[in-house]
Amino acid sequence: MIVVVVVVVALVxxxxxxxxxxxxxxxxxxxxxxxxxxxxxxxxxxxxxxxGPTSLSSCTACPMTMFVGAEFSDTITLESSATQLNxxxxxxxxxxxxxxxxxEPTLPQSxxxxxxxxxxxxLEAPPTGGSYGVTGTIGTS
Numbered sequence: 342m343i344v345v346v347v348v349v350v351a352l353v354x355x356x357x358x359x360x361x362x363x364x365x366x367x368x369x370x371x372x373x374x375x376x377x378x379x380x381x382x383x384x385x386x387x388x389x390x391x392x393g394p395t396s397l398s399s400c401t402a403c404p405m406t407m408f409v410g411a412e413f414s415d416t417i418t419l420e421s422s423a424t425q426l427n428x429x430x431x432x433x434x435x436x437x438x439x440x441x442x443x444x445e446p447t448l449p450q451s452x453x454x455x456x457x458x459x460x461x462x463x464l465e466a467p468p469t470g471g472s473y474g475v476t477g478t479i480g481t482s
Contacts, residue, residue, distance in 0.1 A: 370470040374406045378415050378475040385482040391428050392419040392452075392481060400475075411466045412442065417479070420457040427451045432480035433460065438467035439475050 378400035382392055389395075399417050407413060421428055431449045435441040442463040450458045467473060 371409055372406055372470050373409055373411070373466040374404050374472040375400065375413070375466070376472050376474045377403050378477075380417060380477050380479050382419075382479045382481060385480070388426075391421050391423045392430075392479075393422070397479075404472075407466050409466060409468050409470055413464055413466065415462045415464060415475070416459055417462065418457060418459045419452065419479070421452045421454060423454040425454055427453050429482045430458065430460070430479060431482055432478070433462065434478045434480075435462075435464060436476040438469070438473065440465040441477075 377398060380397040380399060382395050382397060384390065384392075384395070397417070399415055405413070417433075419430065429449045429451050433441065433444055433448065442465055444463075445461045446458075448460075450460070452458050464475065
């Protein structure tokens with residue numbers, strides 16, 4: 342009789358552990374953690390560097406966790422070090438599995454010498470849970 346009680350208790354404990362593991366996995370699969378947001382500035386033409394180095398990190402709140410498919414924002418501020426010519430930001434692309442939903446102000450944006458522009462991006466998190474880094478490209482001229 343004691344053996345039967347011990348076996349039943351052991352099975353109940355194992356059952357609870359398995360349910361907890363399955364439940365936690367289900368919860369984790371509904372969450373996305375953004376570990377960083379990194380941009381590559383692509384310079385066109387013979388001049389380059391007027392918006393700074395080709396690599397730019399813009400996430401001050403990373404890591405950040407959200408539900409799959411959630412919308413979140415990022416702001417990129419580019420300052421021109423040019424002394425004579427305007428330079429333009431013509432495109433912003435985001436690598437999969439993230440989606441770029443909108444950019445404000447709309448592109449292209451012309452930046453005068455010594456000027457700056459802040460781009461407010463609305464992004465969508467991937468449809469599958471996990472940890473991801475956002476990568477993207479800023480096209481300039």
